[in-house]
Amino acid sequence: MVDVAVIGAGVVGALIARELSRYQLSVLLLEKADDVAMGTSKANSAIVHAGFDCVPGSLMAKLNVDGNRMMEKVTEELSVPFKRNGSLVLAFDEQDNETLKTLLDRGIKNGVPGVRIISGDEAREMEPRLSEAVTAALYAPTGGIVCPYELTIAAAGNAMDNGAELKTGFTLTGASYENGVWTLTSAEGEQVQARFVVNAAGLMSDTVAALFGDTDYQIQPRRGEYMLLDRDQGKTVSHTIFQCPTKMGKGILVTPTVDGNLLLGPTSENQESKEDVATTAEGLRTVAQLAAKSVPSVNTRAVITSFTGLRSCSAGHDFIIEPSAHSEHVLHLTGIESPGLSSAPAIAQYAVEKLGEMGLELAPKADFDPIRKPIPKFREMNEEERRKLIEEDSRFGQIICRCETVTEGEIVRALHQNPPAHDLDGVKRRTRTGMGRCSGGFCTPQAVEIIARELGIPVEAVTKCGGSSKLLFGKTKEGGRDE
Amino acid sequence: MNERMERDLVIIGGGPAGLAAAVAAAENGIDPSDILILEREPELGGILLQCIHNGFGIHRFGEELSGPEYAARFAKRVEELNIPSMLSTMVLTLEQGENGRKEITAVSSANGLTEISAKAVVLAMGCRERNRGALNIPGTRPAGIYTAGAAQKFVNIKGYMPGKKVVILGSGDIGLIMARRMTLEGAKVQAVAELLPYSGGLSRNIQQCLRDFDIPLLLSHTITKVHGKERVEGVTISEVDERRNPIPGTEQFIECDTILLSCGLIPENELTRQAGIALDPVTGGAAVSESRETGMAGVFAAGNVLHVHDLVDFVSEEAEMAGKSAARWLKGETAEAELQMPVRPEGVIRYVVPQTLSLPQKEDVRLFFRVGQVVEKVNIIVSCGDKQLYKGAKQKVLPGEMESVTVKASALEGLTGEQITVKLEKR
Numbered sequence: 020m021v022d023v024a025v026i027g028a029g030v031v032g033a034l035i036a037r038e039l040s041r042y043q044l045s046v047l048l049l050e051k052a053d054d055v056a057m058g059t060s061k062a063n064s065a066i067v068h069a070g071f072d073c074v075p076g077s078l079m080a081k082l083n084v085d086g087n088r089m090m091e092k093v094t095e096e097l098s099v100p101f102k103r104n105g106s107l108v109l110a111f112d113e114q115d116n117e118t119l120k121t122l123l124d125r126g127i128k129n130g131v132p133g134v135r136i137i138s139g140d141e142a143r144e145m146e147p148r149l150s151e152a153v154t155a156a157l158y159a160p161t162g163g164i165v166c167p168y169e170l171t172i173a174a175a176g177n178a179m180d181n182g183a184e185l186k187t188g189f190t191l192t193g194a195s196y197e198n199g200v201w202t203l204t205s206a207e208g209e210q211v212q213a214r215f216v217v218n219a220a221g222l223m224s225d226t227v228a229a230l231f232g233d234t235d236y237q238i239q240p241r242r243g244e245y246m247l248l249d250r251d252q253g254k255t256v257s258h259t260i261f262q263c264p265t266k267m268g269k270g271i272l273v274t275p276t277v278d279g280n281l282l283l284g285p286t287s288e289n290q291e292s293k294e295d296v297a298t299t300a301e302g303l304r305t306v307a308q309l310a311a312k313s314v315p316s317v318n319t320r321a322v323i324t325s326f327t328g329l330r331s332c333s334a335g336h337d338f339i340i341e342p343s344a345h346s347e348h349v350l351h352l353t354g355i356e357s358p359g360l361s362s363a364p365a366i367a368q369y370a371v372e373k374l375g376e377m378g379l380e381l382a383p384k385a386d387f388d389p390i391r392k393p394i395p396k397f398r399e400m401n402e403e404e405r406r407k408l409i410e411e412d413s414r415f416g417q418i419i420c421r422c423e424t425v426t427e428g429e430i431v432r433a434l435h436q437n438p439p440a441h442d443l444d445g446v447k448r449r450t451r452t453g454m455g456r457c458s459g460g461f462c463t464p465q466a467v468e469i470i471a472r473e474l475g476i477p478v479e480a481v482t483k484c485g486g487s488s489k490l491l492f493g494k495t496k497e498g499g500r501d502e
Numbered sequence: 503m504n505e506r507m508e509r510d511l512v513i514i515g516g517g518p519a520g521l522a523a524a525v526a527a528a529e530n531g532i533d534p535s536d537i538l539i540l541e542r543e544p545e546l547g548g549i550l551l552q553c554i555h556n557g558f559g560i561h562r563f564g565e566e567l568s569g570p571e572y573a574a575r576f577a578k579r580v581e582e583l584n585i586p587s588m589l590s591t592m593v594l595t596l597e598q599g600e601n602g603r604k605e606i607t608a609v610s611s612a613n614g615l616t617e618i619s620a621k622a623v624v625l626a627m628g629c630r631e632r633n634r635g636a637l638n639i640p641g642t643r644p645a646g647i648y649t650a651g652a653a654q655k656f657v658n659i660k661g662y663m664p665g666k667k668v669v670i671l672g673s674g675d676i677g678l679i680m681a682r683r684m685t686l687e688g689a690k691v692q693a694v695a696e697l698l699p700y701s702g703g704l705s706r707n708i709q710q711c712l713r714d715f716d717i718p719l720l721l722s723h724t725i726t727k728v729h730g731k732e733r734v735e736g737v738t739i740s741e742v743d744e745r746r747n748p749i750p751g752t753e754q755f756i757e758c759d760t761i762l763l764s765c766g767l768i769p770e771n772e773l774t775r776q777a778g779i780a781l782d783p784v785t786g787g788a789a790v791s792e793s794r795e796t797g798m799a800g801v802f803a804a805g806n807v808l809h810v811h812d813l814v815d816f817v818s819e820e821a822e823m824a825g826k827s828a829a830r831w832l833k834g835e836t837a838e839a840e841l842q843m844p845v846r847p848e849g850v851i852r853y854v855v856p857q858t859l860s861l862p863q864k865e866d867v868r869l870f871f872r873v874g875q876v877v878e879k880v881n882i883i884v885s886c887g888d889k890q891l892y893k894g895a896k897q898k899v900l901p902g903e904m905e906s907v908t909v910k911a912s913a914l915e916g917l918t919g920e921q922i923t924v925k926l927e928k929r
Binding site for chain 1: 542590592594607609610611612613614615630631633634635636638640641642643644645646648649651652655656657659660661662663664665666687688726727728731732733748759772775
């Protein structure tokens with residue numbers, strides 16, 4: 020039995036697990052997918068919002084601004100790239116100008132540092148490729164960019180390094196309470212026991228809440244389609260460029276990513292399914308068109324991948340972080356839509372405080388180490404660092420992914436370091452193998468062999484992302500050559 | 503470990519282009535021990551090693567060889583000439599150093615970081631396949647979507663089947679070859695869909711790889727949706743109009759577990775770009791003179807890294823030209839050009855290689871070009887100002903087949919125009 024089971028290994032669940040691992044507690048992180056960061060945390064705008072969008076006085080406003088402020092420290096401790104590149108919200112007409120004023124007012128009330136309205140010309144001076152049609156912009160110097168799945172992976176990894184346990188492939192289907200102990204049952208019939216339960220199930224948080232008798236929550240999946248452009252387009256803009264928000268979200272953005280690509284999107288459309296993340300021709304066309312409204316020269320032909328993410332919206336559009344109304348020792352986090360990523364470090368802290376109020380003993384652990392040792396990034400090293408690394412382990416001299424300059428050593432680390440990758444996509448998210456412009460055309464066969472070797476499984480058993488996503492259908496007629 | 507080397511000529515890439523360039527340089531007076539081939543794979547031969555079908559070398563050797571056999575002929579010459587190579591070695595950077603030298607940093611497990619200072623360089627890194635992301639195909643993102651070349655590597659080198667029921671998008675040669683290869687391995691190839699109204703592949707491959715196996719080729723069709731959550735379960739294919747937009751109402755679902763992409767090749771010029779060498783936006787390769795010298799003096803380029811070829815025979819030929827030019831340049835035999843005359847495509851001609859011509863010119867020059875659409879009964883005309891330098895008739899020109907014309911050195915004397923143009927004229 021553990022002290023706390025956290026359901027959902029997205030960015031919120033992973034950061035809560037890390038926060039809990041500061042204390043003398045046993046922590047179990049449960050995830051239905053084959054890896055962490057497989058839901059909303061995998062596919063979003065990768066933005067650390069300054070905090071001017073949120074309605075003043077809301078929980079969202081407080082946690083956004085706090086989370087933004089905390090981002091430097093948490094990303095530094097976890098060795099996750101984060102950049103405070105500043106953001107601009109563009110106005111194209113009189114109505115937009117009014118919106119900017121509202122946002123400025125909210126920003127000031129929310130305590131967003133340095134937020135101000137600048138003229139179209141000033142905006143173009145900051146971003147020469149902005150449209151001539153831009154009449155004004157709201158500038159927020161504290162806006163930033165971060166890699167959401169890297170943050171999640173690092174947070175889960177650091178929690179594990181500090182004693183937390185991660186169980187993937189665990190889809191929660193049942194919960195029962197007896198003598199102060201929750202028994203959680205998976206779809207496969209596996210059972211784990213915990214004294215406290217944290218529901219951080221994102222899109223599924225309403226379904227999970229219902230298992231604890233709380234049937235009032237409802238999550239509305241809202242799809243957003245994105246296009247990711249080649250690194251050679253990454254310098255098109257340096258700030259995150261928003262359009263004026265609407266009821267459906269913060270509009271189409273154009274932003275550099277921490278990895279040097281350019282990201283365009285998202286569209287915004289409610290849908291029934293919590294699983295359908297297919298892209299559509301229409302959606303991608305919309306992304307391209309609207310991105311060009313902000314930055315006319317944006318080169319959408321340089322797309323290297325496109326994807327759809329699902330936001331988990333609640334009716335009130337505020338974060339809901341509260342103890343279960345029907346069950347003891349259960350904390351729900353639901354409606355964590357944008358700016359959930361930006362707020363995540365503050366959400367985690369807030370959630371753990373709540374757990375404390377609910378009776379969880381929070382005795383600090385003397386040996387908690389907040390620092391995570393990252394997988395070395397060969398491509399970002401200088402010559403001296405590279406020499407040293409190869410001397411320690413010659414596998415860091417073998418380039419596997421030529422587009423992103425990823426070495427065999429990095430892939431091996433990704434398969435063994437907390438939280439270990441189990442599949443090709445897991446390796447990709449941890450190392451960028453296959454994430455470049457050839458999209459794995461060259462390195463996939465080699466990466467698959469390394470995964471099989473390191474995990475001690477047949478090559479045919481390697482999957483793209485767990486489950487039945489197998490990559491190969493057995494041997495050829497002649498059975499292949501012996502390696 | 504971590505050595506520093508000096509070489510007259512470094513050849514980046516040990517595929518067909520690199521090997522031919524190395525041999526030509528050695529045969530034109532460069533001491534083989536002053537040449538070094540850098541190859542990222544553990545063997546010389548490049549992509550030919552996975553091309554186990556025949557059809558290579560018809561022009562060059564007058565016989566039909568398999569890819570590995572073709573590569574072996576050049577690798578053998580490299581060995582006979584004692585031209586050294588470093589395998590499993592990836593070049594990380596190429597920079598202009600002092601005194602016109604080129605500084606190369608490469609990495610391998612065996613040798614760690616290696617710095618090589620070269621007088622001249624031949625770029626021969628080949629090309630890569632356009633992938634799903636670049637094609638922006640809507641739908642889900644399941645396992646089972648491969649470029650034809652990745653599938654070829656799995657089947658021919660690794661011995662694994664990437665799928666059993668296949669739809670191929672694009673009728674490039676690798677896709678056609680893989681349609682046959684997958685069929686021979688027991689897979690069912692449901693269809694080959696081609697966006698354009700004609701195939702970009704060689705006519706012989708359409709016959710031998712599709713028709714002979716009753717595999718339907720759907721021209722003016724494309725995949726408009728990928729189905730399947732974890733593994734591909736099917737595709738929606740739609741017919742497209744003249745502007746290549748899907749026509750509503752023409753959607754058909756085809757069940758499959760695998761999608762292979764054969765939608766064009768892109769020269770791999772990351773290193774070239776990083777070195778600051780100017781590229782031709784149409785070819786995706788460096789802009790070169792007739793000697794295949796790039797904008798950086800002493801750096802030459804040849805083969806698919808320069809522009810994508812249809813046949814390896816022509817890759818070898820071009821690489822020999824680059825190797826020979828590099829040898830001449832190293833020996834100081836290159837006459838100082840008075841002028842670099844631009845060579846420009848016009849009309850349906852998409853590009854011309856070389857992009858410039860050194861004048862005065864003592865030798866005949868071959869101009870290679872590719873068209874953007876099928877045109878029948880044409881004259882190919884090369885001119886400069888009012889002067890016609892070449893005129894020749896052609897029954898049919900196809901986007902899938904590279905064309906070339908030879909302009910006589912005598913025609914290049916006393917040119918007064920500002921550029922040389924290559925165009926087609928209807929007969």
